[in-house]
Amino acid sequence: MTEPGAVGDYVADSVDLVLPGAPGGGIANFENPFPSCEFNWSIAEVLGALRRAGLLLESFDEYPYVNGWQGFEEMAELGGKRWRVPAGRPELPLMYSLSVRLAG
Incomplete structure (x- = not known):
């Protein structure tokens, strides 16, 4: 399934959930120019x-x-x-x- 809306920086958005206290923050003002492609595996x-x-x-x-x-x-x-x-x-x-x- 392909959606025109791009995926944001979900890894950086989730760092406090996955690795509490880890350094990071992702890329400032990140914008993904590519469509979102989802797979059902x-x-x-x-x-x-x-x-x-x-x-x-x-x-x-x-x-x-x-x-x-x-x-x-x-x-x-x-x-x-x-x-x-x-x-x-x-x-x-x-x-x-x-x-x-x-x-x-």
Whole structure:
């Protein structure tokens, strides 16, 4: 899916969530001239690509919230730029993290 609106500096915008106290701030007045291209890859596709690249999975975790993205109006804010499915609805993973290392 391609959208004409560009992605901003979401890494710099999330540094306080991901790495509290880390130096940074991103690029001042960053403007991305490129359209946003989104892909719908399954977990199996991601893990298969890592395996084919010769990487070994060390950890995989799922989270019932997402950092810095309110995908739908109904999403509930948890504070600190984190959003989750509204109360009273079934929880589902909205974000995951993984760490890998080179095989051998």
